Amino acid sequence: MDDRQISRRAAMLGAAATMAWLSSPARALLAAAATPGLSAKVEALFAQMTVEEKAGQLTLNAAAWAGGAAVTLNPAGSAATFDSQLAEVRAGRLTGVFNGNGAAMARQMQTVAMREARLKIPLIFAADVIHGFRTVFPMPIAEAGSFDADLAMRTARAAAVEAAAAGIDWTFAPMVDIGRDQRWGRVVEGSGEDVFLGCLMAAARVRGFQGSRGLAADDAVMACAKHFAAYGAAEAGLDYNTVDVSERTLREVYFPPFEAAFDAGALSAMASFNEISGVPATANPWLLDTVLRKEWKFGGLVVSDYTGDEELIAHGFAADARDATRLAFMAGVDMSMQSSFYIKHLPDLVAKGEVPMARLDQAVRRVLAVKQALGLFDDPFRRIDPRREKTRVRTPANLKLAREAGRRSIVLLKNDGDLLPLPRSSKRIALIGPFASGQQDLIGPWNVYGTDAEAVDLATGVRAAIADPSLVTTVAGSAVEAPIAGGIDAAVAAANAADIVVLAIGESQRMSGEAQSRTAIVVPAPQQALAEAVAATGKPMVVVLRHGRALALEGAVLDAPAILATWFLGSQAGPAIADILFGIEGPSARLSVSFPYASGQEPYHYDHKSTGRPSPAGKPVEYKARYREVPNAARFAFGHGLTYGKIGYSGLSLAPSMAWDGALTAKATITNTGRTAAVEVAQLYIRDVTASITRPVRQLKGFKRVPLAPGASAEIAFTLKRSDLEFVGLDLSRTIEPGRFELWIASSAQDDGVTGSFTLAAA
Numbered sequence: 001m002d003d004r005q006i007s008r009r010a011a012m013l014g015a016a017a018t019m020a021w022l023s024s025p026a027r028a029l030l031a032a033a034a035t036p037g038l039s040a041k042v043e044a045l046f047a048q049m050t051v052e053e054k055a056g057q058l059t060l061n062a063a064a065w066a067g068g069a070a071v072t073l074n075p076a077g078s079a080a081t082f083d084s085q086l087a088e089v090r091a092g093r094l095t096g097v098f099n100g101n102g103a104a105m106a107r108q109m110q111t112v113a114m115r116e117a118r119l120k121i122p123l124i125f126a127a128d129v130i131h132g133f134r135t136v137f138p139m140p141i142a143e144a145g146s147f148d149a150d151l152a153m154r155t156a157r158a159a160a161v162e163a164a165a166a167g168i169d170w171t172f173a174p175m176v177d178i179g180r181d182q183r184w185g186r187v188v189e190g191s192g193e194d195v196f197l198g199c200l201m202a203a204a205r206v207r208g209f210q211g212s213r214g215l216a217a218d219d220a221v222m223a224c225a226k227h228f229a230a231y232g233a234a235e236a237g238l239d240y241n242t243v244d245v246s247e248r249t250l251r252e253v254y255f256p257p258f259e260a261a262f263d264a265g266a267l268s269a270m271a272s273f274n275e276i277s278g279v280p281a282t283a284n285p286w287l288l289d290t291v292l293r294k295e296w297k298f299g300g301l302v303v304s305d306y307t308g309d310e311e312l313i314a315h316g317f318a319a320d321a322r323d324a325t326r327l328a329f330m331a332g333v334d335m336s337m338q339s340s341f342y343i344k345h346l347p348d349l350v351a352k353g354e355v356p357m358a359r360l361d362q363a364v365r366r367v368l369a370v371k372q373a374l375g376l377f378d379d380p381f382r383r384i385d386p387r388r389e390k391t392r393v394r395t396p397a398n399l400k401l402a403r404e405a406g407r408r409s410i411v412l413l414k415n416d417g418d419l420l421p422l423p424r425s426s427k428r429i430a431l432i433g434p435f436a437s438g439q440q441d442l443i444g445p446w447n448v449y450g451t452d453a454e455a456v457d458l459a460t461g462v463r464a465a466i467a468d469p470s471l472v473t474t475v476a477g478s479a480v481e482a483p484i485a486g487g488i489d490a491a492v493a494a495a496n497a498a499d500i501v502v503l504a505i506g507e508s509q510r511m512s513g514e515a516q517s518r519t520a521i522v523v524p525a526p527q528q529a530l531a532e533a534v535a536a537t538g539k540p541m542v543v544v545l546r547h548g549r550a551l552a553l554e555g556a557v558l559d560a561p562a563i564l565a566t567w568f569l570g571s572q573a574g575p576a577i578a579d580i581l582f583g584i585e586g587p588s589a590r591l592s593v594s595f596p597y598a599s600g601q602e603p604y605h606y607d608h609k610s611t612g613r614p615s616p617a618g619k620p621v622e623y624k625a626r627y628r629e630v631p632n633a634a635r636f637a638f639g640h641g642l643t644y645g646k647i648g649y650s651g652l653s654l655a656p657s658m659a660w661d662g663a664l665t666a667k668a669t670i671t672n673t674g675r676t677a678a679v680e681v682a683q684l685y686i687r688d689v690t691a692s693i694t695r696p697v698r699q700l701k702g703f704k705r706v707p708l709a710p711g712a713s714a715e716i717a718f719t720l721k722r723s724d725l726e727f728v729g730l731d732l733s734r735t736i737e738p739g740r741f742e743l744w745i746a747s748s749a750q751d752d753g754v755t756g757s758f759t760l761a762a763a
């Protein structure tokens with residue numbers, strides 16, 4: 001297909017979108033009903049805007065101040081300087097900037113907007129506040145493992161208070177993409193593989209960011225649900241890659257966390273980079289208009305991702321910049337991030353009648369409406385206060401919260417012979433590995449404002465936790481992806497001289513996050529060699545993993561008696577890990593992503609379908625859905641995580657049937673027969689045994705965090721309603737069918753716990 005044909009096809013699609021939009025009877029009604037109304041003052045400004053000033057309201061660029069923080073996290077952007085950006089503000093050609101630098105910058109820019117621009121429309125300041133601001137909290141994939149939406153809400157709130165104190169109005173978070181393929185580096189930014197957990201976390205973070213006092217509060221930031229949609233379904237886990245996914249899977253897996261975020265009040269959404277079955281999300285009228293606006297009645301603002309509109313050309317969907325502008329804008333992207341395409345091309349497209357003025361006005365109204373909701377028309381400087389910026393960031397309370405969130409994100413994968421917790425006195429500890437000491441790789445990817453220098457490392461955390469810090473020796477042994485000359489010998493010597501080895505290995509923070517896909521999700525070879533050599537000393541060894549995704553563990557790492565999954569935990573990573581290592585608090589987190597046996601199983605998710613030839617557990621059977629090398633299961637499944645107690649499930653009580661209009665309560669007893677207190681995350685799973693659309697082998701429907709003293713038992717109860725048994729039916733609408741359901745109350749997606757079944761009776 002040559003360029004001309006692409007252009008013609010794209011033009012036809014664009015024209016069709018324009019026509020469909022113009023002729024939609026619901027358009028006017030929806031636009032009026034869903035978008036918050038403008039005050040008389042803002043209406044008066046709107047009435048005076050030129051087409052260019054309108055396009056300016058739709059143009060958002062990376063801040064150029066001090067070279068721009070964004071350049072390290074994104075491909076180099078335009079050649080803007082701070083002065084050229086101020087000139088754009090003066091001319092009314094810029095709506096705001098993102099990933100800028102603090103209240104001083106914001107004050108300078110806002111002052112120009114309010115004093116020197118013709119209409120004095122306040123700027124909006126955006127930023128990627130994904131897992132904290134200056135106080136850095138655990139990566140979302142880790143924090144989701146707390147199975148505690150309230151914790152996610154509290155860390156988002158703290159991040160919002162800090163960010164808003166530094167002049168930020170709008171965060172590009174929460175990232176709510178379901179992550180079913182651990183090769184994809186961006187799984188680290190989301191809440192894992194499960195839809196139910198993902199929805200709870202999405203809603204909690206929105207509430208945390210936006211606060212409970214209204215968006216105009218000086219400590220509220222507007223949330224942005226991203227990346228809409230199905231970004232995580234990239235073929236082969238390759239970031240930015242093609243997505244080809246059924247509408248059913250979109251509606252059942254990828255859409256629900258967005259719906260949860262919007263239900264919780266998120267007032268903006270970001271279109272994703274990927275195409276979906278041939279149509280890029282950034283120019284997808286079905287996604288951005290039919291579903292988002294018409295079906296979900298979303299009244300907020302849609303922003304492109306970074307140069308997402310420009311990328312329509314490389315996708316082979318738009319012929320050139322002008323074409324890309326029209327296609328993205330007419331599909332429903334209200335604001336363009338970083339390409340400057342809208343300010344360059346919208347005025348001419350409107351003049352030539354290729355973009356209706358009504359669509360331009362609609363997008364501008366949405367932008368003005370969110371600026372109004374943020375209180376910016378009443379006080380453009382409400383979040384810009386250099387004094388508050390100093391007093392509200394990295395407060396003792398926030399650092400305490402970072403430590404709490406860190407502890408509660410650590411998953412104990414294995415603890416043979418109760419090696420953990422370690423004693424706090426009299427043992428010599430060899431702390432070995434590239435993550436044993438040093439402040440690098442603690443805060444994790446996608447943090448714009450936290451610094452390594454402000455993060456506390458593992459060695460410091462360990463030394464502070466024990467009676468005699470001189471008993472700790474640290475040796476790197478290996479770099480992250482390359483050997484160190486003599487490193488293994490030094491590590492083996494240190495291990496031999498110690499009573500216990502703590503081996504801190506895994507991925508650097510640059511190995512996950514955006515554009516960091518991997519083909520083999522393993523511990524890098526030089527570190528694996530280090531682990532083999534250290535394990536050969538025969539010393540008791542605790543593996544402390546650092547990582548941004550689930551890993552396929554092998555050899556001495558997998559065989560170690562104790563393994564902790566510690567992700568990237570942020571500012572207080574070291575103390576948080578030490579708290580768990582020494583039993584100052586017991587581990588209570590669970591895996592938000594399944595650890596497979598081997599990389600080749602990806603995409604692996606516990607809620608897969610049965611197939612017609614399911615592989616029985618245990619011995620491999622020919623002609624069943626299995627791999628030659630490994631079981632068709634997870635090595636450590638979603639939901640898995642041990643405690644320092646000994647937890648057992650017993651005594652399921654479950655009525656045999658649920659009436660069509662009734663409810664059903666499943667109860668079980670959980671007992672801690674161990675000698676240590678524990679918090680058990682009891683999980684409720686169901687399986688719809690036979691349905692008109694095949695159903696997953698298990699689906700999470702509830703969980704409870706249950707504190708249990710040594711020797712204590714607790715009865716827990718889950719109540720299911722008919723709506724919990726819904727799925728996306730043949731006609732793509734929500735469907736419930738009577739029939740038999742299996743049920744588990746268990747400690748992971750692969751644990752049998754207690755199990756039974758019930759029938760949903762017909763109406």
Ligand code: BGC
Nearest residue numbers: 070074128172226305306514
């Ligand atoms: C990422 C977004 C981010 C944006 C702005 C993009 O590359 O995909 O998640 O919000 O950059 O930094």
